[in-house]
Amino acid sequence: MAGLPKQADVVIIGQGGIVGASVAHHLIEQGWSNIVGLDKSAIPTDIGSTSHASDFCYMTSHDKMSCYTTVYSRKFYELLGHYSRVGGMEVARVGDDERMAELERKVGSGKAFGTNVSLIMPAEAKQRFPLLDERIIQGALWDPDAGLVVPRSQRVAGELIERAVAGGKLQTFANTPALSIDVQNGRVCGVETRKGYIATSVVVLSAGIWGPPIAEMAGAMLPLMPFEHPLMFFGPYDEFAGTGKEIGYPLFRDQGNSSYMRDTGDPRTSEGGKLEWGYYEQARPRLVYARDIAEPNEARMSPSMRDLDIEQVMSAYERAIEIMPILADLGWDEKNSFNGLMSITGDGASLLGESPETRGLWFGEAVWVKDGPGMGKVLADWMTTGRAEIDPCGIDIARFYPVQKTPHYVYGRAYEVARKIYDPAVHPREPFASGRDLRRGPFWPREKELGGYFMEAAGWERAHGYAANEHLLETYGERVPERAAEWDARHFWRVSNAEHLKLSDDVGMINLSHFAIFDVSGADAESLLEYLSVAKVGGKTPIGKGVYTHFLDAEAGVHSDLTIIRLDDACYRVVCGGDTGHRDLVWIRRMAEQRGAHIHIEDRTDTLATLGLWGPNARRVLQTLADDPQGLDDDRFPFATAREIRVRGMPVWAFRISYVGEHGWELYMPFSYGLSIWDLLFEAGVTPVGIETYANSRRLEKSLRLQNVDLLTEYNLYEAGLARPKVKPADFHGKAAYLAQRERERQPAYLCTMVMRDNVDAHGVARYPVGQWPIIDPDTGEVPVDEIGRRSYASSIVYGPSIGCNIVLAYLPWQYAQEGRELVLEYFGRHYPIRVEAVGCVALYDPDNARLKSPAPDTTSGAVDPARRRA
Template sequence: MPHEVTPRVIVVGAGIVGCSLADELTARGWTDVTVLEQGPLPAPGGSTSHAPGLVFRTGPSRTLTRFAAYTVEKFSSLDVAGVPCFEPVGGLELATTPERLADLHRRAGFAASWGVSGEVVGAARCKELWPLLDESVVLGGFHTPGDGLARAVLACRAQLDRAVARGARFLDRHTVTGVAREDGRVTGVHTDRGFFAADHVVSAAGFWGPVVGRMAGVDVPLQPLAHQYARTRPLPELSGASAEATRPILRFQDADLYFREHGDRIGIGSYAHRPLPVDPFAVPPYHEARAAGREMPSSYPFTEEDWAPSWAECRRLLPALRGTEIESGFNGVFSFTPDGMPLLGESRELRGFWLAEAVWVTHSAGVARAVAEWMVDGRPSIDVHDCDVTRFEEAQRSPAYVRERGSQQFVEVYDVIHPLQPMERPRPLRVSPFYPRQQELGAYFLEGGGWERPHWYEANAPLVAGLGELPARDDWAARHWSPIAAAEARATRERVALYDMTPLRRLEVTGPGALDFLDRLTSNNLRKKPGAVTYTLLLDESGGIRSDLTVARLGPEHFQVGANSPADLDHLLRHAPDDVHIRDITSGTCCVGVWGPLARDLVQPLTGDDFSHEGFGYFRAKRTHLGHVPVTALRLSYVGELGWELYTTADLGLRLWDRLWEAGRDLGVIAAGRSAFNSLRLEKGYRAWGTDMTCEDTPYEAGLGFAVRMDKEHFTGQDALRARPEPTRTLTPLLLDDPAAVVLGKEPVHLDGVPAGYVTSAGYGYTLGRCVAYAWLPAGLAPGTGVHIEYFGEKLPATVAEEPLFDPGMSRLRR
């Protein structure tokens, strides 16, 4: 048989990501892989060369936990000359404050949700695991036996050897000086030792990623920062150590510190110091760093003044350190992004140019597998939307933003972060035209995608008195929440409310091929007359849900698409033919949701067009005027009440708000925020993409089969859906039994005493008087089935419910 020709791949960077990627690609048959490294192998001087190797798998991100779990699995199978690449010494996270101890219970919940073995233990058990601890300082800990230490340089060598055996080549002391392109595709790279042709180029250059990206004309929004790491002198208590490490890796997060053994010494890392940003364009190459007396380019001089407070905390926790000093230390450079997640995927601006950046050793093998699958098979086997290079808005890509947010990510590495907690700076960045009125009404703003988003309005505080007794909330559930949200939800159900929907992404799709294009890419039937609005799904080739869209056909060749993220725009642009034009109109437009039983009473007097049910049916669109303001009105509702989304241009937004506000005074109109909005949409069972379902889930598993028309002409994912077996898991509605109980999302769900799934979205249903939680659980659970949701270590009883929980006859929407 003739030898199959595989694509030519250049990987820039032979750190842990580059070596892992070469191994994963060659294992899948792509053997024409060249890894170029500017430094010497096996330790070329990037972040991998100094990494302490701590692998803690558990965190709030299911994606990162799965990356880390694969890294442990893979490295545990590797060795070099009999020396293992991973030591499963376990992990121990300590609590010295009640707040941290509560958070460790939350982390134990994450572990159960994501399939990691771990338990919260008492101070005495912590002392057994780490005898050098001062037990009186410790309240408890979270012990994960399967975590441990990765020998990163050895893991590089083991994977390098396997990749080379399959045909890959590794060339050190080759500095990439340029990225070649032609007709929007990468064609190779220039180096100081010649040109290398390629069909794909992957930047796995670590904190040099922005440098390589600039050569390719591709934005790489990461900020390198320096991080202190020190080693003590030999400790008598560790004398005679026969192994590099035997005790669990230790986190003292209340002081932003971690510890690991180095034989008879202890290594200590600190996030407690001020952020120390590093300009990636100013980091010297290996030989220049060595000439300047530095061990490697990623190793900066130890700043003693930053270390003193941390050293005092170290000695407080580990009394044995009071009799010794620091023997050596350095400030090691590694990468942070504005949201703390990696940067993965192919650039649309330069096809064939991929990023595998901002990746720590912890997640390295998992990331490499995902990127290799993406390149070879066209998609990763797990959801990586929160790592996608396209996820940031344009407003989030400025160097100033990346530096500020990246630095804040460093500060918050070990902080207890509430799921609703926004970044503090730079704010406000993006505001809707209604922002001045929202401020006047005392809006409590949180932030998403750079947008200021009202969650409730202090102006509605007097409405709380009419609610009766609301269940008291625990400290965690009470953060970024107010009983005003309950009043706003009730006002929406009983009267009418204005919701700022401006942050929802809006795309304009036009051209002779627009209908065919959208119909081919999505699951529902879009071949309807102008004026129709359709809820549909953007699927991948495996039938997984890439996104959900609301498509309004405004004219024969004119569509307005309600989308979720910049990735949706990127996907459509990648696939659009020449006769289709796509434009993001979000920033130039705005939207008010007018919802409630009195919505028609508010809107109808403002227009000469017929807004009756007969004249303006559900899921219809109409262009009209409200007073002096031209609007595009879509009759649909994400809160389960009569109403419209009203769109206009940003310059007329304030005029639209004021007209609606004035017209609604006699109807008792209020402004309502996202807290009430989320409660109302959960009561109706409306899904939130990225939270309730992702590309790992099919429409039938997610309860969205109604948005699939299998009898229409071919659409993306159709063949895969036909071949799929019956679902074994489904998104299942739960009601907590205790009217006072609240969960927030990502908690494990126990069925018959064992974890069987996890919560996606959750929130209190004020109309129902119960907390609503949606969870991925085994298929076929009958309504009435009892389960338990683990919330901060407490198992709360809940019951499988039948959906929709509210207004099953849809009479409130179709009146």
């Protein structure tokens, strides 16, 4: 065996699993070599989650990235000859209408994100899966592309590693754990093992359940928890004796019982002659700290396989017998049944990308077998080119603020996620119960007194409406429809729409303390932010001027949207949405390091509270409180400018800007003055308005885009309708690609604003869609797909009370992007007519005229467009 090399271009820790093997394979495809793989066990692993995974691959979820990586992985396994496409079904029991609706929703997600699922009747389900008692179910979802990695993903990992080693690009070292990761000045410099030290500037951590303590070696936090997953075997079952099959029947899910089942094929195959039944504990999932996992010599089977007590699954097992009676007739293989350890994260998504704390430390963690090759490709592309085909915002480790990676927070959130793995229907707006009340602005006590309906984002408590405003429904009730469908009404408060209308008629204030605020200063502050921004923020931009702009990736995909205000010659205030703020901060820091920029970043997020004060009477009210009322006049305080004012002597940094289309300001103040400012405004008659109006209803009435939802790296600013009329002379990141996009005769797709022309379903119930749903061409019955393969779906949808209808944002292929074009929105299997009202960023509602219209957007270079602002 070759000795440990002294240097490597990249070291993969956790080489023996499907993720580590896939990362190495795809890095080599991208031209990497001199890769060293380490594992604390055998290679391929004999103790990691890959060694005992069920190896199921269902194609469809409610997440576009997951659909992309799973479909890629299925094709990858098939090309290797290691995939049995037997199909898979998910059933809804009689009486479980919520699960049946969830299957309809999953069909919608399949159409939106490019998978091939449909609903089938009980008789067809029985035909496909003869072990089923079809009398127990009311319907099923059928996925013809679902299947099993055969004979195991462990074998696939081994073959990928063998190829890479044979090609001379990878050296592997089994039973060689990383003892420490050498970090100097915030950068990876090497890895220490008992066999020696490897100098490297890049480490990929794909150690699965052992990831957190290894990340700690490098000064990084990995918000991941191992948890136990009961897996039982029943047999003997010889239905497929003599066939040579690894699996005979389709995969089967009974998610209403939090369980699944498969056969293991011919008894002569490696694990054949049984029925495998798995269960996810919903009531009390068993989380484990990585430090408490046994060492290989201490475990009966392996450290990631713990003993199972049948009592922990008895209730679910008894229910399983109802739908699959054969389980009562077969014996339980107690010796080989176990609790397998898997990884779960604080939000249920994978953890990829470079560590925010440590440069050169990359993560490929919390990845299911069904996504292994796809996530390996995403990570390898990202490491090589700086981007992936699909925007990785939802899996980027940088999405978490530090407070969201603390042990207590991670445990609580991971516990909730573990309970919901097979939950009948997790609503898109479903709030977490744990990790709450961590970040509360100074206005929170008053919001609590007003009966705030709190939701949470990025750790911040945000009131979506206030019980104290229920009286507004006496005035606006006729314009605020009741939501008779429970799904549409869940986690929505009708008073929010009444507050929306009150703000438009008078004046309202909205707590925006979740904004991420960074003051960037120093000799290179101007040149750095000018390089990062599409818009001109430096040069002759006057002090006090605010500029709405975007950061692009190298291919001119939209990475960030934010506002930059010049505070001084060498100082700028960067204001980002709370949900995107930490990723934006990491991006700024990394670009500064890459360019050798001398800057200082002061995080003001937790010291500056923000109130949005908007409405036709906003100026009048503020003038009654300001020490210099005339200073707020229109000619003395122009739009898109900011300066400090005094309100009863208290300092307030006022920025005249609007994300709700109404006149007014964002008012920034030290936390210590927050309650006093709130009370003054409240006593002056200003109505507190929930974040629902700001982030959803008024946003879509103004056709405003939301980063990571409507704005993604796989789309460009021309497609989003946000390109500048002129390209600034100064260089900026992604400029070459941006110029190339500009030269196109047309873009492949355009973001369009549509309205639902009829929202009444077949039962006469008016529907108010929630979530992301497919757009359908009524002539073909198919989802429009643009020339580079991107599908059309509703990226944002909400009811707009000012215009009295549901509003939809969606990218449409250029052939469809025409005002007046009639299309269809699919929602829970029903089709609703929609019409394109505007192509590009054009507001449907003009508060000055209070009517549906399509005005030309203000695209003044260097200014903030009043119809465009972050959420």
